[in-house]
Amino acid sequence: MSKFGRRFKMNLMNHWVKLAITLSVVIMIGLSIWGMASLESYYRNITLATMPINMLMMAVNAVVFVFLYTMVMQGGFSKIDTKSVNAKEVNIKFSDVVGMDEAKEEAWEVVQLIKDHSKLKKIGGKILRGILMLGPPGCGKTYLAKAIATEAGLPFLSMSASEFVEVFVGVGASRVRKLFKKARQLAYGFGGCIIFVDELDAVGRNRAFNQFGGSETNTTLNQLLVGMDGLDSQQENVIVIGATNAPEDSLDAALLRPGRFDRKVYVVRPNLEDRAKMFAYYLEKVKHDSSIDVAVLARKAIGKSPAEIENIVKESALISVRKGLDVITYKEITEAVERIELGIKNKIKMNPREREMVAYHETGHLMVTYLLHPRDDVFKASIIPRRSSLGVVHPTPREEWFVHDREAISADIKVCVASYVAERLKFNTTTSGVSADFQHAMRIAHQMVWKLGMGPSGYIGDYSSIPENQLAETIKTKLNDDTNKILKDCMDECEALLKKENEIFERFAHELLVKDELEYDEIEAIFNEYGKSNPRIFGGKGTSFDKGPGTDSQQKT
């Protein structure tokens, strides 16, 4: 059958109900005309005159019927709102996908496999069934899926997995069936079809095989598995692209086995180069100062996802408009980053004593970060309240690190406890503002000793993997002593530093009390004034170490 013929047949299969209804309506209207014409004029006129009210009554009846049917029979719930899109309408090419070269490479291969499915079938290869995109949110999984659809030139059915989930058992499975049916029809006409299921973890989590397990989710997932397997012997070229931010191991094993999601594409946060490209890409879309160096911006946005980068540019555009500027400058982008990172300034009014204590607290963080941290620069210091904090020192790593060494981790602890030391040195007392700092410092120190073998007593290994009741009390005591020692050592070091550099310490506190905020350049200038050069530029060092979770570099009071 020709391509046209197949499409015609597909449309016929797809819309036969509509066609049948239209044909019936036309026939009925024709018969009505014939019937009415054969009536005597009086009856004809009566019928015509009463037609509007009859139609109104019919419409009311229909509405009531549909309402009752939906409410009582629940027949309407299995309807799915699948967005069926033609590849041409999606129109996102691989060239439009900025960065993520490895993911693109993987995806490109997939596109080739989809396109050459007939060749693949000829040599006996199995058609690709599914691609699973894994990665943090906002990294472009959906965007990449659309690019795959465009490049493959196939219809694209997009649906969120949460749309399958319904209170009523069986509705989700019914929706999955309908989705696959529609996809197969499109595949028949267009030679293939891509189903994109976003947030796959909503139905794809490990199934619970007990009486309390969500049987509806299980049924939906089972149907999805069956749909992907193509057990109904229809070997149409239907590819399922799933996307999730959930960890891979939280998904059901059956989903991940070959024959379902054969390929896994990891879409990770962009690296420095990709971030620079993304800044350039998004800045292209807005009017901006041509002197903006995207490389600098990329360095500022370490760990940011493409969505976050886009948000920074959008926010800077808003700030520019508010300021009445024609173009976005570096300053607005910086403000946007600050607003996103630190939050909006709030109007809490601190008393002078409080304000002074916060200034010294933050100065402690600032001094130790600048002088002792091997990787982080101080991007900004502020004693203006934001979100829940009264002040903030915002550090930024100079470059991207995927592992953290002992020095860097220790420096993190030092930065945390520096606020306590600073308060004690200056006021001979401490505040509740150190609570979050101590929590953070303690956690890091605990991990160093218990998990990373960095304790001073030489206990090596991950003691947290052993159930606590199997650990000897002596070991636990030793380990806890080590944790304490690390904290104490860090504190001593901070104290020595702040005493030694008391002049600078007082100067920064004073500057903060006067200016409220200090920018990177101002901070750098003051240190330079006292003959202190940036140790990360003039003597950085580092070793390999895996950064543990929760090591937030931001220090807030």
Added chain:
Amino acid sequence: MINQKLNIAFLLLLLSFATFVGCGKATYDEQNIIKEMKKICLEEYKVSDVEVKIVGKTIGVFLPLERLFESDIKKMILSGKTTNLDSLFVPLPDAMDKLNDVLFTTARVVLSSDIGLEFYQLYVSDVESTGLQIVLTGYIPDLDRMRMWDIPHSEYRKRVLHDLKLNRALLWERPVRNLFRDAGKISSFEALSVYFSEPPKPLTVSPLFYNFLTEIQNKKNLKIDLQTVKGRTYFGNQGLIYVKLVETYEPKDGTNPSGISYPSGSELEYIFIVDMIEETFKITQVIPLYYLDENRQLKKIAFPKELDLYQNLESWPDHFEIEDINMGEFIAIQLARRMQNLLAEDERIRNTMTMAQVNISYLHHPKDIGPIRKEPYFSIQMDFEPKNSGAGNAKELPSGTFLENEDTRYAAALVMKEFVDVIRSYRFSQYGYVEILGLHQELSKNFGISLENLELFRKKQLNIKELFEAGFSL
């Protein structure tokens, strides 16, 4: 976008449907209405011999039935057992069915016509034994309003005028019509014995008609088209029936055409004298209006001029005559009957009046005698005689007594309320005032009521006393 297009397409489809259907002309027009009506009666309801006439805005339908009433009226009356005359005039179920069928056909046709008919008259006639006719007269828009539930059936029934009439010409026509109907189907001998009072002789039935009777056996495919049948009273039970006909036939095989008196397709005219003999109507004499000359050519008989026969014939009534009905007169008759029923059914009036009669007419002034009297008017004659009046007639009551008597006032109010309600219901405005007769002892001072005051009375802003007191002298 697709939905919008579909909606537009659907609307266009509906519009074209309405245009297709709604822009068609009326089903029955002036040319075909009579023919179609007869056709519907015959084909759909198997009712034959229906005649239809249109005069002005009135359509008349004639339905002849061999038997209309359940009882044999003549026998019942002669038996002396009948105490209630109304019980004699109960139509047969079969007659009732035919009546309803023809009435329904009439309604269908007039409502689907565009010739502006306003009234219908249905004559259901007993043509075999009594010559009685039930005549129903109705206003066509009432049919529409009844079907559209604008007026209830009970109200519609009140609006139709029911009359019983006697048309003896129908009885005299029967033997003549039946004779020509059966000619060719029964033998000449049978025809003579059934339809004639005695075996006819050439002298009594005329040589021409005698030839017709005797030559029937030589003709095949005989068809007699009765073009005109008229009748009138002669003496006593005798009637004269004038017939104009066209006779077509073919000579039977073996018959010499020259042996037949006149050729096929000849137009003939006769006057038949019909008499009641032993309770049946029979032809006693036939007077031809043609004769055969010595060349066997049909020639018209020259009657003496002083007879003015042909002129007279034109004035003879048709067995089915209708007149264009006037709306005002129709309402007046209807009102008179409604009021009479109202008074008869009202318990208070029955208890308090020895006589309560109302008559109403719709009249035209012969000449203009004042600005208010240019238009036609309704004249209501009220004759009320309260039981406690002590006199034979309200006219004899002292001046002003009529309006002082509560019962009379009540009866008059009942009558006037019915009048204003019915008139308003018809939205009839072709009258200038209402004349009230017979109320006041000084009858020479009959008075008129203006339309404005009638409207105030209808709105209950005037009571009956105030209404009458506001009357103007005539």
